[in-house]
Amino acid sequence: MKKVSLLAIAGLFVINTVHATLVRESFATNPALDGWQVFGDTNLFHWDATNQVLDVTWDSTQTNSFFYLPLGKTYTQADGFYLRFDLQLNDATNFNWGMELAIGLLHYVDATSSGFSRADFVSPNVCEFDYFPQFKDPSSSHVYADSVEASMIDDTGNDLFQASDIVTLSPGVTYRVELIHQPGTKTISCDLSTNGQVISTLPALTTYGDFDDFQLDMLSITSYQDDGFQDSILAHGSVGNLAFASPLPIGLIQAPAAAQTGCTLWKQARIWLTGPPPRPECSATARTCCCRPRIRRPVRSFTVSAPTCHKSKETNHVPGSGHPKRFGPGGVSALRRPE
Numbered sequence: 001m002k003k004v005s006l007l008a009i010a011g012l013f014v015i016n017t018v019h020a021t022l023v024r025e026s027f028a029t030n031p032a033l034d035g036w037q038v039f040g041d042t043n044l045f046h047w048d049a050t051n052q053v054l055d056v057t058w059d060s061t062q063t064n065s066f067f068y069l070p071l072g073k074t075y076t077q078a079d080g081f082y083l084r085f086d087l088q089l090n091d092a093t094n095f096n097w098g099m100e101l102a103i104g105l106l107h108y109v110d111a112t113s114s115g116f117s118r119a120d121f122v123s124p125n126v127c128e129f130d131y132f133p134q135f136k137d138p139s140s141s142h143v144y145a146d147s148v149e150a151s152m153i154d155d156t157g158n159d160l161f162q163a164s165d166i167v168t169l170s171p172g173v174t175y176r177v178e179l180i181h182q183p184g185t186k187t188i189s190c191d192l193s194t195n196g197q198v199i200s201t202l203p204a205l206t207t208y209g210d211f212d213d214f215q216l217d218m219l220s221i222t223s224y225q226d227d228g229f230q231d232s233i234l235a236h237g238s239v240g241n242l243a244f245a246s247p248l249p250i251g252l253i254q255a256p257a258a259a260q261t262g263c264t265l266w267k268q269a270r271i272w273l274t275g276p277p278p279r280p281e282c283s284a285t286a287r288t289c290c291c292r293p294r295i296r297r298p299v300r301s302f303t304v305s306a307p308t309c310h311k312s313k314e315t316n317h318v319p320g321s322g323h324p325k326r327f328g329p330g331g332v333s334a335l336r337r338p339e
Contacts, residue, residue, distance in 0.1 A: 104222070
């Protein structure tokens with residue numbers, strides 16, 4: 001018999017088997033009772049029982065602070081995993097060169113060490129979603145637009161993969177973020193949506209360096225400390241409906257056929273978490289209809305409308321080139337065009 005341990009405490013649902021881990025946090029009850037902990041400034045995180053979310057202040061003038069859940073296992077590049085959460089901001093302001101707000105996976109020993117600093121590029125073992133509010137270059141009149149990023153840093157802290165897009169997270173709007181790392185790869189994919197409509201499938205920017213392995217063992221809603229030179233962020237918002245799954249059921253992954261690029265192709269990880277989507281009724285001549293769930297997304301953003309699939313208005317994204325501070329002086333900041 002396979003060994004199975006089940007923890008189902010109110011809003012938190014965790015299954016660990018010899019094959020799979022599934023975490024679903026609804027914040028319906030106090031997450032502290034479910035194993036969530038705080039490292040750093042406890043005043044930055046508050047459970048909102050009424051709205052069933054975690055209220056967060058991202059204040060980089062404070063020390064590195066993590067609202068985190070130990071996963072009980074270390075995930076490496078060989079592992080496939082999926083992370084999903086809802087994010088709503090009330091406000092977000094960057095000062096000088098600014099900082100990011102972050103949600104993702106970290107390695108506890110590294111993240112809680114005194115020398116760990118995202119601002120100073122000393123931050124091994126990171127896989128996360130970042131949001132940079134716009135800021136103005138202090139040395140010029142260039143304004144850098146709001147941007148979203150999916151970042152992954154290896155265990156050396158020197159090599160980085162990044163996907164980025166110029167997107168504004170409007171106050172009061174709930175955004176769903178989905179990150180997927182496919183096993184054995186050095187990249188992650190990220191979809192950003194609201195009201196069921198995908199607004200960005202963050203274009204991959206590049207991989208910097210050879211990218212070694214990584215080690216990740218905790219989920220974290222993260223407020224990073226800034227560099228001490230007033231390059232900071234202050235933001236308020238909430239996080240809800242968080243889910244993590246590993247490994248991915250990757251047996252159905254396949255590239256979409258040309259006839260299927262008119263529809264959003266369902267991620268198998270999402271199917272595993274929420275159940276399969278309604279199967280659309282397809283006619284023999286409906287060449288834009290997807291007849292079964294798939295995992296790969298098309299180049300552009302489309303919508304699925306049961307029982308049929310249809311192409312929606314194409315989104316007009318301007319791909320970002322990453323936050324210029326991410327690479328330091330003399331790095332690739334010149335790639336980012338000022339707005």
